[in-house]
Structures are given as structure tokens and as C-alpha cells.
Amino acid sequence: MAVIGGGASGTLTAIHLMASRSHALQVTVHDASGELGKGLAYGTSDRRHLLNVRSRHMSAFPDIPSDLVEWAKRTGRQPDAQAFLPRRDYAVYLRETLDRLRDERLTFRAERVCDVRVVDGGFEVLAQGGRTTRASSVVLAHGNQRPAPLTVDGTELPQAPWHLADPWDVDRLAALPEDAVVVLVGTGLTAVDAVITLLDDAPARRVVMVSRHGLLPEAHIEQNSTAWLSPVPEGPVTADQLATLLRDQIAAAARQGVDWRAVVDGLRAPTPSLWQRLDHDERRRFLATYGRAWEIRRHRMAPGVAARLDRYREEGRLAVVGGGLQSVADRDDRAEVVVPGLAAPVVADAVVNCTGPMSDVSRSTDPLLSALVSRGLLTPDPLRLGIACTPHGEVLDATGAVVPGLYVVGPPRKGVLWETTAVPEIRNQAAALAQSLPQRIRALTPA
Numbered sequence: 001m002a003v004i005g006g007g008a009s010g011t012l013t014a015i016h017l018m019a020s021r022s023h024a025l026q027v028t029v030h031d032a033s034g035e036l037g038k039g040l041a042y043g044t045s046d047r048r049h050l051l052n053v054r055s056r057h058m059s060a061f062p063d064i065p066s067d068l069v070e071w072a073k074r075t076g077r078q079p080d081a082q083a084f085l086p087r088r089d090y091a092v093y094l095r096e097t098l099d100r101l102r103d104e105r106l107t108f109r110a111e112r113v114c115d116v117r118v119v120d121g122g123f124e125v126l127a128q129g130g131r132t133t134r135a136s137s138v139v140l141a142h143g144n145q146r147p148a149p150l151t152v153d154g155t156e157l158p159q160a161p162w163h164l165a166d167p168w169d170v171d172r173l174a175a176l177p178e179d180a181v182v183v184l185v186g187t188g189l190t191a192v193d194a195v196i197t198l199l200d201d202a203p204a205r206r207v208v209m210v211s212r213h214g215l216l217p218e219a220h221i222e223q224n225s226t227a228w229l230s231p232v233p234e235g236p237v238t239a240d241q242l243a244t245l246l247r248d249q250i251a252a253a254a255r256q257g258v259d260w261r262a263v264v265d266g267l268r269a270p271t272p273s274l275w276q277r278l279d280h281d282e283r284r285r286f287l288a289t290y291g292r293a294w295e296i297r298r299h300r301m302a303p304g305v306a307a308r309l310d311r312y313r314e315e316g317r318l319a320v321v322g323g324g325l326q327s328v329a330d331r332d333d334r335a336e337v338v339v340p341g342l343a344a345p346v347v348a349d350a351v352v353n354c355t356g357p358m359s360d361v362s363r364s365t366d367p368l369l370s371a372l373v374s375r376g377l378l379t380p381d382p383l384r385l386g387i388a389c390t391p392h393g394e395v396l397d398a399t400g401a402v403v404p405g406l407y408v409v410g411p412p413r414k415g416v417l418w419e420t421t422a423v424p425e426i427r428n429q430a431a432a433l434a435q436s437l438p439q440r441i442r443a444l445t446p447a
Contacts, residue, residue: 001028002029002138007031010036061427113126145359145361157328164351167190168190179202183337187210187215207312214321214323215293228258238285260297359412386413
């Protein structure tokens, strides 16, 4: 079988396949970077970029919650279960965990897969260099895609020296002038990491973060309880009902001296079920009306990171504004940026695309996704949050039929699950798939 993608989703899938000794499946992981465990999320070289989840919740194994903490102790890293480890350390943890479990069943190929074709008995996997291999099943574990191109009034920003399309190019960010003025388009976790790289070592730099809502992720706090268990309604629900439920439960928790974060965390497990009980129009309404407010509370910053941003703002080096971009004019080596929330244009040394992952696979420039979409083997979900699939990750083709033997793990399940982008959910998907795949493959194999 083939696992395509060597970031967190693909490495966790391989870890759980290797952890199971009940099968003899030959597993090949394909990744163009040549490095397992990194992907976009954990490929940063800046140690100040921290996980936004505590170590105690980031084990690769659902049934061994202490595994990451024990690894941190063994390797001389921060052993506190409450700590937020550097993102790049988590990539090392995933890679070393897989190395510890791997045996002759696992092969790694540092190559980009450009197509997957259905053939008798499974699939052909075509690599960019011309290699073609066979697989009984394929797991798409490509994780998050790079941001969609920045546009103003439907026109893409030019390829200019000041336009940084890759927010994870830490070296290029750090190489900007010591007194640079930088506009970050986006105020989510990607932009937060970019702010730290830009401002922590350069006191003369100034950053303007701009997005439609101008909202930063909330911060984690120390809390004794990890979750407030809310009563979950049965049957169909509406977006407004879910918003009312959250407000009422936050108020109830506050009366007991419990912070709102515990309520949000307590709703994490039932979120996929609640999402599936929203019809299409209600899902769309949730996204339009409540989506951003939920995201900033659900995906929070480490306390130390939030404190850094507060300090930058107090020092006048960081501004966070809403309203989006009104215009961006090319001024040779700089850009003149007009933001409705600011009194005057910003003359920026750089404009950085921190809008977050592009989720619409029909717009992807990835050769594999483009090929699969063009042939109808893959299609976006109705809201274009990811790939059309079943809740268990079975890929649906353009006709809505299951493609036997083709699966997806991780963020691309967002359209059907909503809660699917964080490691605790991805590891559960990987573990479930690893448990069921051998039997499924045997069922597909001709006698």
C-alpha cells in the first residue's frame, strides 16, 4: 500500500501501520521533501514557533498519552506535560517514533507523486521522476496546502520583490531589513509565527497584521479542568442553536468558576457529530456567521506566544486591524498598502501571504491533486473545505461513489468532520485506518 505525504498525517499513518504486528502489508511512504514528520506545520526552523497544544495532548498514540512527554525527557527537552514544545521538535518526535517502530515492511521514497491511477487489483502510483509502482490501496495524507494567491478586487498580487507568497520561508523573513515595515495578510496562527520571526530579534521592525475580522487567536491559560461536558442536542440542529448552546454553557461554566476554554474543549469530541447533523445551508451559515469566532477560541496560542504579541503591541511595533486589503500598489522594491482600518497607507518592505491553507482541491496546483480532480477521481466537498469523503476517510469520486481502496487522512476531511486539523484527531484517524486497512485490502483482493 502507498501513503502519499510524509508530514504529520502521513507519518502518523505509517506509525500506526508499523505499530500493528497483525499484518504483513508492505507500506511505502512517498514525500517530495525527503524528510518525514515535517510538512507545513512542523517544518519550521525557528525554535520560537511553538505547538499550540500542550505536550500531554500530542502523543502519537491515543492510548499512550504520555509518549511525547517521555520522549522529551529521554532526549533532554522540556519534560513538562503542560509545556508547548517547539514545532520543529515535534517533527523530530514523529520521525524518531517511526524509526523506532519501522521494520522490513516499510519503505520511504523521497519523490513527488504526480498521479494515481486505478488498475486491476489496486492502483498505479506515478512519481515525477518516471517511476511507476503498484499499490493495493492508497492513503492521501498531503495535509494542508499552501495559501491561495493573494488577490485584491479579484486581481492577484504581482510577483514583486516585496511579495512573499510563502509565509513559512523563515530565512527570507529573517533576511528583511532590520527596520523593515511588513504587512502580514492574515491574523491566524501562521501569521503569529511570522510575527515572532520578524520582531523578536529586530526591535526596529514594525508589523501590521490585517484580516477581514482583525481577530487574533485566543490564548491558552492554566486550568485545573480540561473539559466542561455540555449536554449535546439530538437530531438535526442549526448554526444558531449551536451558538446558543455554546453561549449558555459558557455562562453556566462561569457560574461554577470554570473558564470558557473548558467549554470549547469539552465540545471537541462531539463536534464531528454535530457538524454532520447540520444540513448544507446550516453549515454554510455557521461558516459565514460563527466560523471565525469559533476558530480563534478553538485553535489557541501558547501563553508565552500571546505574551510576546502583547508586548509587541504595547511597544507600538505590532498593529492588528480588520477590514482586509483595500488596495496594494507596486512601488518597485516596496508596496503601498491601503487598509480601511488605518488612517494612512502603509509603505511596506514586504507583504506576506498568511491567509492560511487553501482548502479547495479544485484550485490546487499540486500535480497529484490536479490530476485526480481532472479525472473525477477526487472532488471537493460541497463547501470546498477539503476532499469529498465518508466520515471514515473513504474518498468519493465526482459521482459520489466510494473509490475502493482510496483513503484520506487529516485536514482534507474537514468538509465532513469539521474537527480534523489537529494531531489528536489525526492520530485517531490514523489508528482507526491502520486497524481496518488489512481487512479491507483482503476484501478487495481477488481470491
